[in-house]
Amino acid sequence: MITTATSPSVIDLPTIDLDELIGRGSLLARVDRKYALATADAAMALELVDPTTTRVLQIDGVQNLGYTSVYLDTAGLESFLLAARERRRRFKVRTRRYESNGASFLEVKTRFREQTIKHRLPGEHLTRGGFSETGARFVDETLRGAGIRNPPVAGLVPSLRVDYRRVTLFHEPTASRVTIDTGLTWWDVRTGAWLSRPDLAIIETKSAGRPAGMDRLLWSLGHRPDRISKYGTALAAMHQHLPSNKWRRTLKEHF
Structure with a gap:
């Protein structure tokens, strides 16, 4: 079961290495379903995962891996507002x-x-002055290709940092992935505000469309998909003047 960010546990499942996971379950185009649970409930779900159909990512003997993400946004929080207002x-x-x-x-x-x-571009592409030339071109071309008019590339600056630990599962029958994030701590890069939710687990299933095994397991335990974003929901929790109706239930129950 998952305990804390500083005391990761070993999950009793067959393992998969990173190269095989990328080769079989990268799912860069996918349908995501997210669940906000207490860490105890997430641990219970993990204990019920079928070991004959599911493997856990392991790198150098570690399964509960550390991640740091830094989200970029404009001064007017364009990316946040597009999500908060549910633009298509x-x-x-x-x-x-x-x-x-x-x-x-x-x-x-x-x-x-x-x-x-x-879309992913390997390497460090963010400097004090903004994106590298390669990074700026990558962001601009990607957003234009997705139908975003006049991408605000030059205006994107670090907005929110989140540190967390992640367990990743691979479901063989559907070639889908499941991530379980715990030990979540956020820092608002602009204001210095911070937020920590050590008792929160965010489970996300990533599939080509149909529900993954974890979806069905969580449904059987009475859990349904939640509206939650590690960027949007946390920013709304830290700044109550921001629009937050989309995440109202999640904010009330977990933040």
């Missing part, structure tokens, strides 16, 4: 660093209707 076409731009091997990526996630598409 919306986007997130972030950097992500993996504690296990130090690898870094620049990522752009776009959403149209129910489908999320993620």
Whole structure:
């Protein structure tokens, strides 16, 4: 079961390495379903996962891996507002660093209707002066390709940092992935405000469309998908003047 961010546990499932996971379950175009649970409830669900159909990502003997993401937004929080107001076409731009091997990526996630598409550029592409030339071109071309008019690339600056630990599962029958994030702590880069939710677990299933095994398991335990975003929901929790109706129930129950 998952305990705390500083005391990761070993899950009693067959393991999968990173190369195989990427090869079989990258799912850069996918349908996401998210669940906000107490860590105790997430641990209970993990204990019921079928070991004959599910494997856990393990890197250098570690399963509960550390991540740092930094989300970028405009001064007017355009990316946040597109999500908060549920615009059909919306986007997130972030950097992500993996504690296990130090690898870094620049990522752009776009959403149209129910489908999320993620694009990744390996390496460090954010400097004090903004994006590198390669990074700026990558973000601009990706957003334009997703139908975002006049992408605000030059105006994107670090907005929110989140540190957390993640367990990743691979469901063999559906080639889907499940991530379980715990030990969540956020810092508002602009204001210095911070927020920590050590008792919160965010479970996300990533599939080509049909429900994954974890979806069905959580449904059987009485859990249904929640509206939650590690960027939008946390920013709304820290700044009550921001629009938050989309995440009202999640904010009330978990923040």
